[in-house]
Amino acid sequence: MVLQIDNVTKKFGKFTAVDQLSLKIPEGEIFGFLGANGAGKTTTFRMILGLIDQTEGKIRWNDEVIDYSKTDYIGYLPEERGLYPKMKVKEQMVYLGRLRGMDKKKVIKELNYWLERFKIEGYLEKKVEELSKGNQQKIQFISSVINQPKLLILDEPFSGLDPVNVELLKDAVIELKNKGTTIVFSSHQMSTVEELCEHLCIMQNGRPIVHGALTDIKRGFGKKNLLIHADFNLDFLSEIPGVLKAKEVTEGVRLQIEDESVSQTILTAIQDKGFVRKFDLLEPSLNDIFIEKVGESYV
Template sequence: MSLRINHVTKQYGNVTAVDQLTLEIQRNQMFGVLGANGAGKTTTFRMILGLLDPSEGEITWNGQTIAKRMNEKIGYLPEERGLYPKLKVVDQLVYLGRLRGMKKRQVIDEMKLWLDRFHVPEYANKRVEELSKGNQQKVQFIASVIHKPELLILDEPFSGLDPVNVELLKKAVLALKEQGTTILFSSHRMEHVEELCEHLCILHKGKAVVHGNLRDVKRSHRKKNVMIHADFSLEFLKEMAGVLHYRETQEGAILQIADESVSQHIFQAISGFGFVRKFELEEPSLNDIFIERVGTEYE
């Protein structure tokens, strides 16, 4: 079972929002899609959902072309939330669950399980507008998964949540993955993508500029980081060949280097100056890779 996006293009007049995008997301994968505003993420998600038709190419789930009748197999948490503020939580979820082919009793049973999981069972009979923004987001998440979709699309799921609720939602997402749900996930927080996703795609102007297994993507990136904690100034390393970027820290410095071999020269250069408490060669962060390929910081 897999989601296949095959040479998909979406044009709006003279504007190309998605350009010859090809991806394959396997069952039970957590797949991260990254990109600055206007990169084509939301357009891609809407084409997967069948809300937009590709100008070219094809999108299939388990070998079948995506169609509106597949609504019961797909869950979607949009970046812009869409709950009815005057409805009680239970009425909201029953309405949305019934649209996905569930019976009222099924919805209520699943709702109770999810509200208990999020430690808010008392919210069932509250109106949505009475809840905090974070708790409204929990309800929106429940609405996207209550029908037990095979494919789940999460667009900025942690936006606006405090750290405690972020951890609650992370655990819920990981549990769904363990149960076999295929999850397509976007976030402005790189650390969330690095923590949760095994595979990723970075979109830039509708094109996939990075695509693959996260570990392989990081290892194939020639530029590395060196973290040094030392009791003497490291500023002289700025001028060393192969040092691309130098950032001073409270305990020493972090250097971006052209490739792994430069770290040996750095180690030799500092070894006679004094006590070195830490010297660590690190893979580049996802943020480093994103900035290099897209040319902008992504926060």
């Protein structure tokens, strides 16, 4: 099933939250949405889910409009968490599962699987308010996948989690993808998007400013990074033509250069000055691309 967004615009009065957005997201793929707060990501998710109507354009899933009849096949983790704090985990999941057409036995089977998967088996009869923030987030995630959705939308799923729990959730997302679930998610964690996504869209002021395969986006960016660690002062490298930025890091100095050919000029300039411990030519990171396209003030 393909999720297709064609020339979608959403206006709230005179304010345009999403402006002429067109995307095609294939079945079984993890697709990343990036952008500063207010870029239009959450509004796009809510339009996909049919929670709000678009002003213009069409959204289709398998060539059909997403409506209430299809909610049994969709999972959604909103950025604003919405669990019932006074309810126990088990009764909450049974309630949510029944709303999606599941019988109690199947809900309990899925719930037990995910509780074990997230190493929180003992929380079945606990109230949500008794759990830590991280474990509440795990339960919220479980609520979005309890029905084995074919389309899963995750709005900032990793925010507020420690590194161990981020890895647990990432592994779960990859597992779902490998089982055929189409996953669309937003995140401010560039390294996570870079690790999980083949395709992505960077939005600014409601418009897509970068869109496509991650490999193509990096290739099209052109600029490279060069990491050098030496036992002599490297400050003079910032004056070499083609060096755009120089930043001291724990490993030495990190240079942004116009293209790969500049690295040869730099290598010639340093080869007789002392011992060079590291000289690595690196692809641009997604963080580099995001900062340049969206602006340093947002990061």
